[in-house]
Amino acid sequence: MAALFRRGDRKPTANSEKKLYLQPEGLVLVYNLVGQMYEISKLPPHADVCEWLATNTLSFFNQINTQYEVVSELCTASTCPTMSAGSITYEWQDGKNKRHSKLPAKEYIDSALTMIQKQLQDDSIFPTKFGYEFPPALFQIMKKIYRLYFHILAHLYHHHFHEYQLLRVQDCLNTVFLHFVYFVQEFQLLDSRELSPLEDFIQRLISLDKDLQKHPPQDDHDTDPVSASVVAKTQN
Numbered sequence: 001m002a003a004l005f006r007r008g009d010r011k012p013t014a015n016s017e018k019k020l021y022l023q024p025e026g027l028v029l030v031y032n033l034v035g036q037m038y039e040i041s042k043l044p045p046h047a048d049v050c051e052w053l054a055t056n057t058l059s060f061f062n063q064i065n066t067q068y069e070v071v072s073e074l075c076t077a078s079t080c081p082t083m084s085a086g087s088i089t090y091e092w093q094d095g096k097n098k099r100h101s102k103l104p105a106k107e108y109i110d111s112a113l114t115m116i117q118k119q120l121q122d123d124s125i126f127p128t129k130f131g132y133e134f135p136p137a138l139f140q141i142m143k144k145i146y147r148l149y150f151h152i153l154a155h156l157y158h159h160h161f162h163e164y165q166l167l168r169v170q171d172c173l174n175t176v177f178l179h180f181v182y183f184v185q186e187f188q189l190l191d192s193r194e195l196s197p198l199e200d201f202i203q204r205l206i207s208l209d210k211d212l213q214k215h216p217p218q219d220d221h222d223t224d225p226v227s228a229s230v231v232a233k234t235q236n
């Protein structure tokens, strides 16, 4: 998919770049899923909370990995020499010696996804076999995983959003992110300080989700039939 871009399409990843995800063309959701992301984030009745967290952690891994694949070939050591989200730089912390290091975004993201995948396959953390149980530190492990998930999403929004727009898949990215936000808020997996690089966008996206539930766009407007945005409403 990334091969669809020509070199000339690539915008610089300057921190001063306009926040495209806050523009009307960026603020869109997959219309059929409006209102559903909040509902599917909540613990179903009688479900085990550890099982629910584990199931969703695996699901977010697949969804975020899929979103990252859209731009992975365009996120290189030259375009994104450090792992950042706007003016914020994330340093990689080595699990063994706790050393912090600045990595290119691609290396950071690949390291994060590899580490999380190993944990997801580890029966002492995410038990799938008889005789294994969830560890007492499960919640702490989850918080670290969701912190890394957010770093990846924040990088995609701050430095690659125009590529999603070019492919007209920003509604999919936004819908995955909205589900992520509802989920981490529901289970208090990230605090507001950690979400601050996208704080403004989170408020706007939640408002959009609520507005579209109350005021669905009409079928006869000339907007994308599968996406919905505030633009769709104001054009009627």
Ligand SMILES: [Zn+2]
Pocket (backbone or CB within 6 Å): 074, 075, 076, 079, 080, 105, 106, 155, 159, 160
């Ligand atoms: Zn990048």
